[in-house]
Amino acid sequence: MTTRDELVAWWKWFSERECRGYSPLYESISNAVAAADDLHDRLLAEPNHVRQPNMLLATMHDLVLRGAAPELATLYDGTAPPGADAGPLFVDVALRRWEELVPVLEARRTQTNExxxxxxxxxxxxxxxxxxxxxxxxxxxxxxxxxxxxxxxxxxxxxxxxxxxxxxxxxxxxxxxxxxxxxxxxxxxxxxxxxxxxxxxxxxxxxxxxxxxxxxxxxxxxxxxxxxxxxxxxxxxxxxxxxxxxxxxxxxxxxxxxxxxxxxxxxxxxxxxxxxxxxxxxxxxxxxxxxxxxxxxxxxxxxxxxxxxxxxxxxxxxxxxxxxxxxxxxxxxxxxxxxxxxxxxxxxx
Ligand SMILES: C[S@@+](CC[C@H](N)C(=O)[O-])C[C@H]1O[C@@H](n2cnc3c(N)ncnc32)[C@H](O)[C@@H]1O
Missing domain, CATH: 3.40.50 (Rossmann fold)
Known part of the structure; x- marks a missing residue:
């Protein structure tokens, strides 16, 4: 069972070790999620696999690709004005749209193909x-x-x-x-x-x-x-x-x-x-x-x-x-x- 402290540490680790120098977008989002207590409550109420950073990131990306999160679209496709910070907006959208994210979070697993x-x-x-x-x-x-x-x-x-x-x-x-x-x-x-x-x-x-x-x-x-x-x-x-x-x-x-x-x-x-x-x-x-x-x-x-x-x-x-x-x-x-x-x-x- 993941504790709140472990969840925070996981997102911080993810930001520093997986995203830094590779994905500035996910680095800033991961930092914001690490600091978002309200979002931790939601994640901790879900099954274990949902708490992996990649799961929430992919599920939100899925919403963006469906055209259902226009607030985040330009940040994700790289056309947002320089300096725009995706982190707080991501947390805001995740909290407001949580009920839409949950079915995908629960049904899917992270899967890549290179x-x-x-x-x-x-x-x-x-x-x-x-x-x-x-x-x-x-x-x-x-x-x-x-x-x-x-x-x-x-x-x-x-x-x-x-x-x-x-x-x-x-x-x-x-x-x-x-x-x-x-x-x-x-x-x-x-x-x-x-x-x-x-x-x-x-x-x-x-x-x-x-x-x-x-x-x-x-x-x-x-x-x-x-x-x-x-x-x-x-x-x-x-x-x-x-x-x-x-x-x-x-x-x-x-x-x-x-x-x-x-x-x-x-x-x-x-x-x-x-x-x-x-x-x-x-x-x-x-x-x-x-x-x-x-x-x-x-x-x-x-x-x-x-x-x-x-x-x-x-x-x-x-x-x-x-x-x-x-x-x-x-x-x-x-x-x-x-x-x-x-x-x-x-x-x-
Ligand atoms: C990281 S992906 C790699 C996909 C692909 N081989 C590539 O190189 O892009 C790992 C894949 O292994 C599959 N997988 C994991 N455990 C498996 C198992 N026991 N039997 C069959 N497939 C499995 C997952 O569903 C996932 O699609």
């Missing part, structure tokens, strides 16, 4: 998927935006581009080191699995995904375009758990399978992460299964440890490859490190 990660996935998949037609399963797929990989234009600078030149979704991925393979793969079928998939065709789901994207960080427009791309090139999205529902999905597929997890395994408790590996091993008894993981350091056990490059002072994601053959793990590789949203890769292979 299409920029295709720039990191492409060379990892090119390393593992060779010539045979292969099925890709993206576990923890959210709205399936990384499954749009073949339809995105990925720009690797001097190393050239991958994907259609006229794609509306343009992903820049800088290669800081190494020589990753830049080529299309033999993937013939793409399936996304998530315990709460967001349907890009459903206006409420699509808006919620945008609402979970921070407004002043430059990621909103590309996410919008990626949602349109996912509608234009639909993939199979399945509702199911990464551990309990994956065996049945693997069993219905013939031939080689490559599984991807990008910032998804981190959401599983330790015992479920181990069970996930067991499921992949069991699925490889009569055909090869490979797993590309792009996760925070220490999330995937057993990958060879290679020091994370110090780039921009941030913690890089680890790009791992785990191969399963004949029912067991046969190889583990640390392919590289990458920016969490795919802005760069540092290739070790």
């Amino acid at each position: 299409v920029g990660r295709v720039g990191v996935l492409a060379p990892a998949l090119a390393t593992l998927v060779t010539h045979e037609p292969t099925t890709l399963i993206d576990v923890g797929t959210s709205a399936g935006l990384t499954l749009t990989l073949p339809h995105c234009l990925i720009d690797y600078g001097e190393r050239g581009t991958l994907g259609p030149a006229d794609s509306p979704v343009h992903v820049e991925c800088e290669i800081l080191r190494g020589d990753p393979p830049i080529r299309p793969t033999a993937i013939t079928r793409r399936i996304g699995l998530d315990r709460r998939p967001l349907d890009p065709n459903d206006p409420d789901d699509a808006r919620w995904l945008l609402a979970c994207t921070w407004p002043d960080t430059g990621r909103l427009e590309r996410t919008r375009l990626a949602l349109d791309l996912a509608v234009a090139h639909p993939c199979e999205l399945r509702t199911g758990d990464a551990v309990t529902d994956l065996p049945a999905l693997l069993a219905e597929i013939d031939g080689p399978i490559v599984v991807t997890t990008t910032w998804a395994l981190a959401y599983l408790p330790d015992h479920a992460r181990a069970a996930f590996v067991d499921v992949l091993a069991a699925g490889s008894v009569d055909r090869p299964v490979s797993w590309v993981s792009v996760e925070a350091p220490t999330v995937v056990e057993g990958l060879p440890e290679i020091d994370s490059p110090a780039v921009e002072g941030i913690s890089a994601s680890v790009v791992g490859a785990t191969l399963f053959r004949g029912g067991e793990v046969t190889e583990r590789h640390t392919l590289g490190h990458a920016h969490a949203h795919g802005r760069w890769i540092w290739w070790h292979q």
Whole structure:
């Protein structure tokens, strides 16, 4: 049970550690919420997950995107006069419109989907998927935006581009080191699995995904375009758990399978992460299964440890490859490190 003091500390921490230097809008809002006793009363009366700062921020953003909070619209879209302070206004709107916010707060969970990660996935998949037609399963797929990989234009600078030149979704991925393979793969079928998939065709789901994207960080427009791309090139999205529902999905597929997890395994408790590996091993008894993981350091056990490059002072994601053959793990590789949203890769292979 969260206490009032813990709630205040959480919002202050969030402002300083998550927002400062990245989202001035959410920094000022988080400071104002940290000081708003009336709002704490409302939050403390709600279930635990609602108290996460990202939940209230996304729910208010959803209201703004619906055009239902015009007072905040220019602050969110960056057209407000310089110096305008969003914090007090946010608190005022939240208190006045609380009854409208509650149903969304209670029904939803924060869910992001970063299409920029295709720039990191492409060379990892090119390393593992060779010539045979292969099925890709993206576990923890959210709205399936990384499954749009073949339809995105990925720009690797001097190393050239991958994907259609006229794609509306343009992903820049800088290669800081190494020589990753830049080529299309033999993937013939793409399936996304998530315990709460967001349907890009459903206006409420699509808006919620945008609402979970921070407004002043430059990621909103590309996410919008990626949602349109996912509608234009639909993939199979399945509702199911990464551990309990994956065996049945693997069993219905013939031939080689490559599984991807990008910032998804981190959401599983330790015992479920181990069970996930067991499921992949069991699925490889009569055909090869490979797993590309792009996760925070220490999330995937057993990958060879290679020091994370110090780039921009941030913690890089680890790009791992785990191969399963004949029912067991046969190889583990640390392919590289990458920016969490795919802005760069540092290739070790
Ligand atoms: C941070 S999002 C990452 C989405 C996407 N992979 C990306 O890189 O943008 C994590 C996703 O994992 C899903 N998830 C968490 N636990 C899961 C589980 N046990 N089984 C299936 N999906 C899960 C969540 O619903 C959410 O959509």
